[in-house]
Amino acid sequence: MNGDHKIARRHRDRLALIYLRQSTAAQVRDNTESTMRQYALADTAVTLGWDRSQVLVLDGDLGQSGRSTRGRRDFKEVVAKVCENQAGLLFVLEASRLSRNSADFQRLLEFCQVTDTLIADADGVYDLRDFNDQLLLGFKGTMSAVELHILAQRMHEAKKAAARRGELRMSLPIGYVYDPDGQVVMDPDQEVQAAIADLFGAFQATGTCCGVVRAFRDRRFPTHGQNWTGEVAWMRLRQSQAHAILRNPTYTGAYVSGRVKSERVIDEDGNIRTRSVELPPEHWEVVIHDHHVGYITWDAFGANQRQLADNRTQRGARPPREGSALLQGVVACGHCGTGMGVTYSSSGAAHYRCRSRLDENHTPGCRSVSAAVVDPLVEHRLLDIVTPDQIALAQAAADELNQRETRALRAFELRVERARYEASRAERAFNLCEPENRLVARSLEQRWEAKLAVVAEAESALHAQVAQRPPLPDTATLETLAADLRRLWNEPTTSPRDRKRILRTLINDVTLTSDPSGDEIRVGIRWRAGSHEEQLATRTRMRTNRDAVELIxxxxxxxxxxxxxxxxxxxxxxxxxxxxxxxxxxxxxxxxxIGLARPSPLQPGELTVHEVAARLGVKPGTIYYWLRTGDIPHRKPATGAVCIPFTADIEAGLRARPAMARLIAPAQPTRLSPGLLN
Incomplete structure (x- = not known):
């Protein structure tokens, strides 16, 4: 190997670290030859003079990217052993295996230079104390970072070009599949299609994800099976799943790419992490409308996003809730302008309370108002404004209800149809089995019985759904009900949430301004049409019975x-x-x-026990002792107070008694002039 003369005995006395890394699990699975070449470096280290026991193979970073040190425990161990002067040689197949981050790579080279640790790759051995070796390795590290950047940019631009044509294949949400030609089509399973369509219908009816989940509490919902094998699994609908479907523009028939971008940030521990940031629709890179068949329109998708935004209470939204307070979410304090919250007493009475009281920023006029005072007034104005000739709207609502019930019933019918098909398949498989093969026949028989049980369960659920389906009124009855909106408003079946949603379609907000010194409350109503009006409500005060007040x-x-x-x-x-x-x-x-303070029980010339004790300079306990022995005259009225007629004679008599003189301080000490002592 080139440069093996640089290896000295001091290096062989320390460890030879064999560091292995491949960027992805797919590379580890497919590029086995590269993995074998990296493991073979251990034999090369032995040929260079290291004992087998001194060769440490670190393969824990196989499948980890070299972009950063996050998740690379073995790389951190390499740095630790180099800094502890335990490593004499660091062996890698090529420099890019160590790191594709210039900062991490240069830092490791600096540590190796300080601790006299050699670095070896397929081209030779490098001594970091030699400037030429240091320059060559530094250049290799820089080139590995540049190579990563060029490869990533090339692949990213290719993906963007395919996305602009609408040809970049992405994982499809439930309800869509790729056909043999690679086109996006609806899932051919009609039960899956019905479930997706009913989800959007339930959200339009309820306006919340929780309402959608409640609508599916007795129904199964499709989801992707494990490992994305293409199979559909059926389970209970989760709120997160409903929210993800409502937020996905794919269901509008549009091809969308670039909804999320990645950005690198520094966390609290000082590590560089990559996080995903969701972009607003106007910043999406690619939007191709009518790319495939959609479940909803693009306008309906936008309306759903606005409704979801209005439901986010963490961002200040105040959607209608289930409570009885009619103005919840639309009422504001007329003194400070802050939105008023709703509190409920133990008896269920609702009060609108200014939120500024929570942070002590309220004005002197901020106070709570009973909902029973202002709700009837606003309700009366609302019902008076709405004209009763909305028959067409009522008919449309009935048609929508009928369609929703029909879709729900169709879902149960499809479930029965699927169960019968599965049972038929199990029956055919059982009939094709040879009777002599009892092991297989017994298993197929059990499977057939299980499918028949599923059929019975699905049919029972279908019958229950048909039985509980409420009958719709005829057209004449509907016209009568539509003409009487006030009665519809007061129907027991109309929930508080529905009343609030009706109110918000006409009223923008309500402002309450109360007079602390009076009983009147100014109620300002701002209508959606832009007009504004002010009404007066009288605060109801609880008053004590007049006879009780006079008796008191x-x-x-x-x-x-x-x-x-x-x-x-x-x-x-x-x-x-x-x-x-x-x-x-x-x-x-x-x-x-009523301004009636407790009257004083003392008559002119009388003192209390504490006043007498202060006059005589003794403790109150001494006065109580004299009261019990009869030494001090007193009287005790109905209030229970002790009244002592403390005249000058009584005071003089107490001070004159020799037995008690030691307990009493002198009334007024006499100050003697110096001339009297001569």
Missing amino acids: RQRKNEGMRDSDIAEELRSLGLRTARGHEFGRHDVRNVRHS
Whole structure:
């Protein structure tokens, strides 16, 4: 080998690393000769003087790209052993096996130069401390990176050219296959076609992916089998699968390429990663309309994308939900302009609450409004605006319902037809079997019985679907219902979500502005047509029974305690504004609301226990002791407070008692002048 004279004893005392790499698993599977040549480098290292035990073969990066170090554990081990001065020779079939990234390649060369590690390939041995060898290897590394770029660009341009002609074959979504001529056609299985068509119909009816999944909860849905063998598997529809189908423009009959682009980013760990970024439709590279037969139109696809965007609550969208609040998602605060959210109490009552309260950016006017106050007003205006002569629309809705039910029924019929066909095949296979071959006949018989069980299950599901199909009203009944939109609105079968969707077709948004000092709420309605109007709603306030308020006022003026007043109210059967029995805190709240503070139990000349203790300079416990022994006269009104008539005679008597003088601080210490002591 060229340059083997550069190998010294110090190199043979260390490991000889044999590094193997091929870019893809397909290369490992198909290019076996290249793999064998790389493994044979271990024998070459032995001929160069290394002991077999000192030769380490690293083949963990077979099937890994050399574009970066991501996922290449053996390359990282090579770098580690070189840096730890354990490697004397690094053997590769060619320089591009190490790395096709110039930065990684040059960094490895620098490590080998510092640790005196030789690098060998099919052309010879290189000593990185020699400038000529360093220059030659550096040039080889640069050429490998350039070669990768040229190959990638050439293949990418070829793919783009084929895509512009609509001839680049891509994996097709469920519902489409390639015919023998390479053309995109609908799956010939009518059950698959019916399922795809019903999915788009269910989304048009419900407007959400969750609604589509609920529509298919009793039906199977087709999906690609494992390993994309072309077989169709049937399972429950998942929300992610429904979302992917609704987002795929292939179902419009258009050939689309360039929906996603790849870009390289640096992650938190400092590694360079490649991520996919979805592009908006106006930036798609290739769009060829009417390329094949579609399930929906291009306009319907655009409407579906707008509906999906409106459903993304993480991006600020506020789609209609199942709650009872009619204005959910379209109501805003008239003081700060922020959208108002909906909260529900334990009893189910809905309130519109300004969202600015959550981040403490609300204005003094921001407050919550009961939905029971504004919803009836907006509902009344909506029903008054809509004229009752929409018979054609109602007829179209009935026709759509009939078609949807027919499609669903057709799916069950196709399922029965498929099951019967499979059972017929199993029967023919059983009849063709020789009776003497019992091992095969027994297996075919079990298969036939299993197919017959599937037929019975499919027929039972079909009968159940027919039985639960609701009868549609005749034309006369439909005209009567269409003429009475108000009754349709109030029908129990009309869900809150449906009412909200109807409202949003006519109303753009509603603004609520409340007066903190009054009971009126200004309701601003902005219609889709561009007009605006303002209505007034009266806030409903819960008020305590007038008799209870007067009784509380009377008893409090008499000096009764709140707990005693609450007990009397309970005995009379009077309740709070919320319908609860009165308690001490309820009585206090009523007193505060009517401006009735607790009257002072003290009469002129009376003091409390703490006031007497402060006057005498003792602790309150001492005063309570004197009260129990009768040394201090007092009275105790109905409120329970202790009132002490603390006259000058009583104070003087307490201070004059010798037994108690030690407990009492002097009332006013006498300050003596210096002249009195002489």
